[in-house]
Amino acid sequence: MSVTTKPWAVEPEDNLWEPPPVDPSPIPSPEVARELYRRMVLIRHFEDRVDVLFKAGRIPGTIHLSSGQEATVVGTCAALRDDDLITLTHRGHGQALAKGVDPGRLMAEIMGRADGVFRGKGGSLHVGDVEKGAMPALAIVGASSPIADGLAFAEVYRGGDGVVCNFHGDGSVNKGEWHEAMNMAAVWRLPVLFVCENNFYASTTNLRRVLLNDQLSERAEAYRMRNMTIDGNDVLAVYAAIGDAARDARAGAGPMFIECLTYRQAGHKRNDTGKYRPAEEVSVWMARDPIDRLRARLLDEDVVDAAELDALDAEAADRAAAAEAFALASPEPDRAVAFEDLHA
């Protein structure tokens, strides 16, 4: 084995990412708890179907599964108002479902069918539904942050009190556009919540190889932006944090950066199994499954009983199955559709 002294060729000594300590958050109400569980299991069942359909060759192109990251997107969207906006990433299925996008039309979009939310012109990388406040997903890392600033700018310009959530991954914090957008939002006190789904891998690259910060929220500090780092696999923690952040942003407190520590249960994309991640790291995080954790909390504290949770789970499985059936029954888009929608 050759020895090199070139610093960019040296592997970091510590490349393991430990989950944050468990620090139970309060349970808001049984109704909210049920809703959080309902949305999370829907995403899990939906993504399981996407995975199967993709491997069976029924989904063209590529997919980026969000399994394992449900708590961050659900906790966030559940804490927002229906008329608040979110921007979505390339890993956007869960974000869309969390904001209320119809599962059938979402699945049809992912399959490139006529009944897709975007008429089959977006695909898995570009999902959303403006009616639900889910702006069309942008698949270029970092690109959505300045646009989120603009969505918030329009809200303030018109005197509204809406809030914009800019979902982005850990990879974005190394993009210039993200820094420009963070600074601009801070200087102009725009009501943007920069919600970073930090799953520690920018595609396949361990974050420790590409930045020296212990926490990404250090970078928000540089812009004098309010910030926090939270357990992104604890849906109750996310729900509470975003609820406070959105309330303050609505009241004019300006933007906030919320780093949610979470973990991809699948690989980056397609058939990637994530083998570049240490096995011990994967197993520790699998034991921190966000759905299992919420279920355990609700049962331990007698908030919701097991039968009810099982029923919610079965309902989600049915909805995912119905979404798949709806999408499979939808025709391909008419070829004329390719020539539409360039100009308004």
Added chain:
Amino acid sequence: MPEMTTNGASGARPTIVEALRSVIVDEMDANGDVYVIGEDISQGGAFQASVGLLDRFGAERVVDAPISEAAIVGLAIGSAMRGLHPIVDFQYGDFLYAAADQLIQQATKLRYMSGGQVAVPMLIHLPTGASGRGAQHANCLEASFFGVPGVRVVTPTTPRDTAGLMRTALRDPNIVLFCIHKALYGTEGRELLYPETSTGEFGAGEAIPYGSARVAREGTDVTVVANLLMFHRSLAVADMAAEEGVSVEVIDPRTIVPFDVDTVADSVARTGRLITVEESPRRAGWGGYLIGELARLGVLVGAVVERIAAPDLPVPFAPNLEKAVIPNEGQIGEAIGRVISTDATPIGVEALT
């Protein structure tokens, strides 16, 4: 002929920058959703396009931004998706490349990728072309983005066309690149080339539709199609040619996306001779596109064609070197001489379907 002057010294004829400001003020008065964002615009910007806007509309609608081009364009996109109509003001169009991803990958695709769920009404003002400042302030933005689906590319050459096209652009719910040559603004204290043809009354600034070329000078022997600074050069050369008995038709496309190919086809069908003149590098300029379309229409059968463009080089600084690469009157005159001395067989307008 008068090659150069500075505004203020040239008398009271309205300039392009005055036409630009006038219509921006009109449209901002009429539509509260229109706002301006850019670097240094509270001070008027490099070409003084935003002079007076701050006093009239206030800092809420005349937004001085940090030097963050990607964030400026991105913010404009986001606000446009929510129904505002940003005017993104670039001091030098050259700085747009720093936001190329936002323009090409985000702005132009958002409507398309979402199956029409959003619109992005946005005007980007881009001073373009060489003006004695070396390679990084001399790009032809109109050429760089000519091939990008989803943008209009507007290239006015007179106050009247500037006003009319700005009117159209600010009422268009789409993305417009509004490119004006740096030597044509008439900004006080700056070089103004061809003041005889680049200044003039603009009236009430009635809207001018995209894709309507202007036959600025009628002629029968040769068709010259030229835009921006090259339009004025060609017009000057056409005057000289007339003294020698050569009748040159000069056409200003006014917008290169969409391009009014029909007006040029009609002209070349009569003259049988075509010269395209553009300042941008030869390889990917609109002249190649236009000649291709005319060939496809059969207009060039029996025609003589010349194409003038800059070499595929960056623009050098030394004034004599800049002159060596930017197409000049001499080249245009020589090209006219060459095509005139070659036999041509016009297909005739009746041959056009």
